[in-house]
Amino acid sequence: MVDNISALKSLGHSSYGVSASARRASIEELAHPSAASWTEMEARQTPRRRTFIGGKILLNGGASVFDCTVKDLSTGGARLSLDGALAVPSEFELLLSDGRMFHCAVKWRRLNTLGVSTLPKEGS
Structure with a gap:
């Protein structure tokens, strides 16, 4: 997970027109998905x-x-x-x-x- 965050951080820079705080927010969401996105990823008929x-x-x-x-x-x-x-x-x-x-x-x-x-x- 840390490697993915480092790779994402290395790709983003200000020339893409995205603020540093917006990039940090999206990186944090990938590292720690919200309850809603986690639930969507784990949707099953019976819990595992x-x-x-x-x-x-x-x-x-x-x-x-x-x-x-x-x-x-x-x-x-x-x-x-x-x-x-x-x-x-x-x-x-x-x-x-x-x-x-x-x-x-x-x-x-x-x-x-x-x-x-x-x-x-x-x-x-």
């Missing part, structure tokens, strides 16, 4: 709680496995951190280190992060 649980993404009945860390978890989904998130298919089984298993669908993905929703198991 922060976790740090080990997990495994199982493919082809467990023949292929991606290790991951569950960063946020709710009754309806999770945020997973892993190397190679772009290679994970759109649906998979997620096995948590505490033994719970979920059938998941990818809702969004970044380079090393997945947002998933949990789906009912087939035949349930």
Whole structure:
């Protein structure tokens, strides 16, 4: 976060026609978003709680496995951190280190992060 603020500060100068106080205000908003903007960023059907649980993404009945860390978890989904998130298919089984298993669908993905929703198991 500090690196982002430093980069933003280095880009802004008076020749852009923006006052120094306006630049500071926008930099502060990026560093510490208001409650309204934070709520918009975190809009979900069910609230997630922060976790740090080990997990495994199982493919082809467990023949292929991606290790991951569950960063946020709710009754309806999770945020997973892993190397190679772009290679994970759109649906998979997620096995948590505490033994719970979920059938998941990818809702969004970044380079090393997945947002998933949990789906009912087939035949349930």
